[in-house]
Amino acid sequence: MDDETLKTYAYINISSYRVKTVKALKDEVKTPTNIAADAGIRTNHISKVLKELKETGVAECINEDFRKGRLYRLTSLGEEIVEHLD
16 A cells, blocks of 8 residues: 555544445445445434545445435445455
């Protein structure tokens, strides 16, 4: 991992919510409701976590223009980071 990736990894790793969300998205495309259920996080917290992951380039929304049923997936950076999370 390069330095920037390590910094992002550390940022993800300090929050159990971010770690759980990234793990829930591993190899899948999901709605926020599915992510919350799989990660064991209440749905009212998931939008903040997804916003943080989008801002750091770890996750992306593939249908941003939708109000409901948005789909999220990991970016290549996110895929690299999730491999190193325990």
